[in-house]
Amino acid sequence: MEPLAKVKRVCKTKPSKITDCRIRGGVFTKGSCPMNGTRWPVVRTINEDDDKRLKSENFKKVTLLTSSDDSASLPKELCTMRPMRSLTxxxxxxxxxxxxxxxxxxxxxxxxxxxxxxxxxxxxxxxxxxxxxxxxxxxxxxxxxxxxxxxxxxxxxxxxxxxxxxxxxxxxxxxxxxxxxxxxxxxxxxxxxxxxxxxxxxxxxxxxxxxxxxxxxxxxxxxxxxxxxxxxxxxxxxxxxxxxxxxxxxxxxxxxxxxxxxxxxxxxxxxxxxxxxxxxxxxxxxxxxxxxxxxxxxxxxxxxxxxxxxxxxxxxxxxxxxxxxxxxxxxxxxxxxxxxxxxxxxxxxxxxxxxxxxxxxxxxxxxxx
Ligand SMILES: C[S@@+](CC[C@H](N)C(=O)[O-])C[C@H]1O[C@@H](n2cnc3c(N)ncnc32)[C@H](O)[C@@H]1O
CATH class of the missing domain: 3.40.50.150 (Vaccinia Virus protein VP39)
Structure with missing residues (x-):
C-alpha cells in the first residue's frame, strides 16, 4: 500500500459509515488543519453536511481506508489512498x-x-x-x-x-x-x-x-x-x-x-x-x-x-x-x-x-x- 498520509484516528467514526474499509474523508494538504494548526497532514472523515464547512482550498477530498477489514470495529488508524482510476x-x-x-x-x-x-x-x-x-x-x-x-x-x-x-x-x-x-x-x-x-x-x-x-x-x-x-x-x-x-x-x-x-x-x-x-x-x-x-x-x-x-x-x-x-x-x-x-x-x-x-x-x- 502507498498511502498519501497515514495518521492515528483523529475523529470518531461510526461503524455504519465504513463500507468495505472505506470512509468518505479528506486531508489538509498544506500540512495544517485550521482547527488545531498541526504541521502534519490532518485527515478527517466527513459527512454530507460537512461539505460546505470544509470548503477550503487546503482540504482535498479523498477516500480514507481503514487498516482493519472488519467494518464492525472502529479503525485504529486511517490512511488516505490515491483514488482508483482507469488506465490511460x-x-x-x-x-x-x-x-x-x-x-x-x-x-x-x-x-x-x-x-x-x-x-x-x-x-x-x-x-x-x-x-x-x-x-x-x-x-x-x-x-x-x-x-x-x-x-x-x-x-x-x-x-x-x-x-x-x-x-x-x-x-x-x-x-x-x-x-x-x-x-x-x-x-x-x-x-x-x-x-x-x-x-x-x-x-x-x-x-x-x-x-x-x-x-x-x-x-x-x-x-x-x-x-x-x-x-x-x-x-x-x-x-x-x-x-x-x-x-x-x-x-x-x-x-x-x-x-x-x-x-x-x-x-x-x-x-x-x-x-x-x-x-x-x-x-x-x-x-x-x-x-x-x-x-x-x-x-x-x-x-x-x-x-x-x-x-x-x-x-x-x-x-x-x-x-x-x-x-x-x-x-x-x-x-x-x-x-x-x-x-x-x-x-x-x-x-x-x-x-x-x-x-x-x-x-x-x-x-x-
Ligand atoms: C486489445 S488491442 C488489440 C490489438 C490487435 N487487434 C491485436 O489483436 O493484437 C485493442 C486495440 O483497439 C484499439 N481501440 C480502442 N478503442 C478503439 C475504438 N473505439 N476504435 C478502434 N480501435 C480502438 C486500441 O488502441 C488497441 O490498439
Whole structure:
C-alpha cells in the first residue's frame, strides 16, 4: 500500500459509515488543519453536511481506508489512498504488452491463421487484381501482417491495399516499425487512419464514397467501441459482394466471461470497457439476420503473480484485468481479496505445474457479406 498520509484516528467514526474499509474523508494538504494548526497532514472523515464547512482550498477530498477489514470495529488508524482510476492510453499499452507476454493469445490466433484462415480468405477478391483489406483497432499490427501474408500466399501476385483504423499513435508507430523490418510486403500498400472506429464511420459517411473492402477484421477490440451493434452494422455494410468480416473476441466459456457474469461486483467501476463475449456478438448477428460461422480456440494467461503483493508482473496483470491503474495499491483490501478468490475458481482458471492459468479462450467469428 502507498498511502498519501497515514495518521492515528483523529475523529470518531461510526461503524455504519465504513463500507468495505472505506470512509468518505479528506486531508489538509498544506500540512495544517485550521482547527488545531498541526504541521502534519490532518485527515478527517466527513459527512454530507460537512461539505460546505470544509470548503477550503487546503482540504482535498479523498477516500480514507481503514487498516482493519472488519467494518464492525472502529479503525485504529486511517490512511488516505490515491483514488482508483482507469488506465490511460499509454498505461493500457504497457499492461496489454504484459498480457501478451504472459498469455498464449497470439499463439492461439496463429493456430487459427494456420488451420482456418487460408480457406476463409481463398475466395476473397472475386478474381480481381487488388484485394482491399481494412483492420479496425489493429494495435501494433502483428496479427494484421500475419493475415496479409496468408492472403498473399492464397493469391500470389495480387496487390493488397491495406487500411488501418487505430486511435493509439504509439501503436501506429510500432506497426510502421514492424513493416520497415519486413522484406516480404512489396505488393502491399498501407493507409493510416489514426481514429476510433466511430470517428472513421463519421468521416466515411461524410465522404460518401461508398468505399468497399474484401476483408475487414476486428480483433479483440469491440470491448472499447461506443456502440457495438451499430459498429458491426456499419462495417458489415462496407463489405464487397464476396467480402468477409472477421471478429475475434473472448469466448463465452472464457474465465473473463465467468468473472464478468458472476463476479461483476468484484470489478472496480473505473473500467470503461464493455463486458462482452462471443455470445453477445452472436445475439447481435442473429438480430441482424447475418450469416456467420464460429471457430473456437483455447488460450491461457498465466496470472500466478497477481496473487503476490508487490509483484510488478502481478500488478500489470491485475491492471489489465480490471482496466484500473495500480489496482494492487489503490483497491480496497476487501475488493482485492474478492477478485483474487474469484480468479482462483475452476470456472476462471486451471492449475498446472504450480502455475495458475486463466482461461482466455477465443472465438473467431466469420461473417459473410
Ligand atoms: C486489445 S488491442 C488489440 C490489438 C490487435 N487487434 C491485436 O489483436 O493484437 C485493442 C486495440 O483497439 C484499439 N481501440 C480502442 N478503442 C478503439 C475504438 N473505439 N476504435 C478502434 N480501435 C480502438 C486500441 O488502441 C488497441 O490498439
Amino acid at each position: 492510453a499509454e498505461e493500457y499499452v504497457k499492461t496489454f504488452q504484459s498480457f501478451l507476454d504472459h498469455s498464449t493469445e497470439h499463439q492461439c490466433m496463429d493456430q487459427f491463421n494456420k488451420k482456418e484462415l487460408p480457406n476463409i480468405v481463398a475466395s476473397l477478391g472475386n478474381g480481381n487484381s487488388t484485394i482491399n483489406v481494412l483492420g479496425v483497432g489493429s494495435g501494433t499490427g502483428g496479427q494484421d501482417l500475419k493475415m496479409i501474408r496468408t492472403i498473399q500466399s492464397k493469391h500470389p501476385g495480387v496487390f493488397i491495399k491495406n487500411e488501418v483504423i487505430e486511435p493509439n499513435p504509439q501503436h501506429i508507430l510500432a506497426y510502421k516499425e514492424a513493416i520497415k523490418n519486413s522484406s516480404d510486403l512489396n505488393n502491399v500498400s498501407f493507409t493510416w487512419h489514426q481514429l476510433t472506429s466511430m470517428e472513421y464511420e463519421k468521416q466515411a459517411k461524410g465522404w460518401n464514397t461508398g468505399k468497399k473492402y474484401d476483408f475487414i477484421h476486428m480483433i479483440q477490440m469491440l470491448y472499447r467501441v461506443e456502440d457495438i451493434a451499430s459498429t458491426i452494422k456499419f462495417f458489415h455494410s462496407c463489405l464487397n459482394r464476396y467480402g468477409k468480416l472477421l471478429i475475434i473476441i473472448l469466448s463465452g466459456d472464457s474465465g473473463w466471461a465467468s468473472i464478468w457474469k458472476k463476479y461483476r461486483h468484484c470489478l472496480p467501476p473505473t473500467d470503461t470497457g464493455h463486458y462482452i463475449t462471443a455470445n453477445d456478438i452472436k445475439v447481435i448477428l442473429e438480430e441482424m439476420a447475418l450469416k456467420y460461422e464460429v471457430y473456437d480456440f483455447p488460450s491461457v494467461w498465466d496470472i500466478t503473480e497477481c496473487f503476490i503483493d508487490g509483484d510488478t508482473t502481478g500488478g500489470h496483470t491485475l491492471d489489465f484485468l480490471t482496466g484500473t491503474k495500480d489496482f494492487m495499491n489503490t483497491a480496497p483490501l476487501g475488493l482485492k481479496q474478492q477478485l483474487r478468490q474469484a480468479l482462483d475458481q475452476p470456472e476462471c482458471s486451471t492449475k498446472k505445474e504450480g502455475r495458475i492459468l486463466f482461461r482466455n479462450d477465443l472465438s473467431m467469428i466469420v461473417v459473410s457479406s
